[in-house]
Amino acid sequence: xxxxxxxxxxxxxxxxxxxxxxxxxxxxxxxxxxxxxxxxxxxxxxxxxxxxxxxxxxxxxxxxxxxxxxxxxxxxxxxxxxxxxxxxxxxxxxxxxxxxxxxxxxxxxxxxxxxxxxxxxxxxxxxxxxxxxxxxxxxxxxxxxxxxxx
Numbered sequence: 783x784x785x786x787x788x789x790x791x792x793x794x795x796x797x798x799x800x801x802x803x804x805x806x807x808x809x810x811x812x813x814x815x816x817x818x819x820x821x822x823x824x825x826x827x828x829x830x831x832x833x834x835x836x837x838x839x840x841x842x843x844x845x846x847x848x849x850x851x852x853x854x855x856x857x858x859x860x861x862x863x864x865x866x867x868x869x870x871x872x873x874x875x876x877x878x879x880x881x882x883x884x885x886x887x888x889x890x891x892x893x894x895x896x897x898x899x900x901x902x903x904x905x906x907x908x909x910x911x912x913x914x915x916x917x918x919x920x921x922x923x924x925x926x927x928x929x930x931x932x
Contacts, residue, residue: 784808784886788816790876790910793846796891800921801850804889805857807919814861816883817850819843820875821868840866873909881915888918 789804791797801817808815821835821843847864854862863883869875880888892907911918 784811784813786814786816786883786885786887787811788818788876788880788883788885788888789850790818790820790872790888790890790906791846791850792819793842793849794891794893796893796921796923798850798853799923800889800891801853803919803921805854805859807887807889808854808859809857813886814863815851815854815859816863816865816879816885817847817854818865818867818876818879819847820872821866822872822875823868823870835868871909872906873913876906876910877913877915885916887916888914890918890920892920892922 784807787804787808789797789801791801804815807813821839823835843866844864847866851862851864865879867875867879869878876888876890879885888910890907890910907918907920911920
């Protein structure tokens with residue numbers, strides 16, 4: 783049913799939990815797992831700025847996707863692709879790559895990094911859900927949505 787599964791990651795705990803689910807699905811479906819990290823590059827015109835990213839940012843992004851790729855390989859998934867892409871927005875980068883790579887399922891967390899970044903990345907899931915060319919499975923952070931009975 784699913785041949786190509788994409789898992790966006792920002793290095794957050796929620797992204798790692800989503801990656802674990804994506805890995806399990808990829809394993810059961812014998813699917814290719816595509817691990818993606820989008821570096822947002824904002825410009826006032828909504829286009830890609832014409833500057834080169836500092837090497838540290840790219841290396842950190844590669845470290846983030848490689849960590850998930852290693853998790854997948856440890857679970858026996860042979861077909862793992864890693865992507866670090868630059869895009870005017872995280873949502874746009876995920877959706878464009880999903881279309882270009884003919885992805886069958888996107889598995890992602892409901893929340894990203896904490897603080898202001900968490901607000902921005904939390905909205906990423908909504909953006910991908912509304913623009914995705916394929917089904918999106920949104921994984922809540924463990925314990926999210928739970929409450930104590932009183």
